[in-house]
Amino acid sequence: MSLDFDHELFTARQIDRIAVINLKKNLIRQLTDLNLKEGLFKHLNNISRDNTVKVVLCMGNPEKIKRMEIIAFLNELTGSTTGIDQISRIYNAINQLVLLIRGMSKIIVHADSGEVMSFFLNISLACDYRIIGDKTVFQYPLLELGLVPKGGGIFFMARKLGTSKTMELLLAGKDIDAREALALGLVDRVVPSENIEAAAMETAAMIANKPMRFISGIKKLLNLSSRDLDSFLDQENTQLLECIKSGGFRQRLAQYS
Numbered sequence: 001m002s003l004d005f006d007h008e009l010f011t012a013r014q015i016d017r018i019a020v021i022n023l024k025k026n027l028i029r030q031l032t033d034l035n036l037k038e039g040l041f042k043h044l045n046n047i048s049r050d051n052t053v054k055v056v057l058c059m060g061n062p063e064k065i066k067r068m069e070i071i072a073f074l075n076e077l078t079g080s081t082t083g084i085d086q087i088s089r090i091y092n093a094i095n096q097l098v099l100l101i102r103g104m105s106k107i108i109v110h111a112d113s114g115e116v117m118s119f120f121l122n123i124s125l126a127c128d129y130r131i132i133g134d135k136t137v138f139q140y141p142l143l144e145l146g147l148v149p150k151g152g153g154i155f156f157m158a159r160k161l162g163t164s165k166t167m168e169l170l171l172a173g174k175d176i177d178a179r180e181a182l183a184l185g186l187v188d189r190v191v192p193s194e195n196i197e198a199a200a201m202e203t204a205a206m207i208a209n210k211p212m213r214f215i216s217g218i219k220k221l222l223n224l225s226s227r228d229l230d231s232f233l234d235q236e237n238t239q240l241l242e243c244i245k246s247g248g249f250r251q252r253l254a255q256y257s
Contacts, residue, residue: 017054017208019047031093057204060112067141095233101126105216111200113193122151133193138176
């Protein structure tokens with residue numbers, strides 16, 4: 001089965017024992033489309049079943065979605081009669097994506113650079129190894145709207161940093177640059193931003209040289225720490241949807257209309 005694919009959400013190709021996925025900018029907006037979402041999940045499941053693949057390399061899109069684009073999208077959705085249902089579908093799709101990433105038997109390397117929104121940081125934290133460019137900045141652009149991060153970020157950060165440090169970072173709401181992210185353990189490697197793709201391929205190739213049983217064994221053992229992840233993601237949805245339905249959220253959102 002060929003893993004080379006061009007989809008509206010991503011492009012994909014196989015290089016030796018590595019499945020490479022390049023995400024496109026419109027990922028979040030398009031998650032409301034059932035067919036597009038299923039296309040992404042089907043491809044990930046195909047990779048998971050393919051015995052010729054040892055490592056998945058997920059590359060972030062260099063053209064980033066901006067804070068005001070997300071706010072405009074939320075304004076658009078909450079202003080429609082089906083908006084809450086669409087937001088719920090996006091959140092459920094994110095849950096499925098995070099659980100699929102954690103459940104795969106392959107080691108997943110995530111690489112990104114530039115101004116990275118919290119959603120993509122959270123997806124990165126669900127992966128097994130993280131590489132970022134030295135000019136990367138992680139941002140939490142929706143904290144002023146009272147929205148907790150979506151995608152299991154608090155779940156993964158609390159296990160890496162402890163609950164107190166996680167709360168401190170989230171309440172501060174400040175950007176996290178590459179050097180701080182490495183010091184905190186949120187990423188595993190920082191490289192010059194212009195070399196991000198080459199460095200990511202180098203890391204993926206190094207992992208792919210390990211025996212498959214060793215790789216799958218590590219992944220299975222790591223997944224034991226994620227047993228409560230599905231219920232956590234469901235609770236995330238509950239907290240976010242309750243906030244979005246509240247009058248206070250609509251007032252805060254209206255400031256950007």
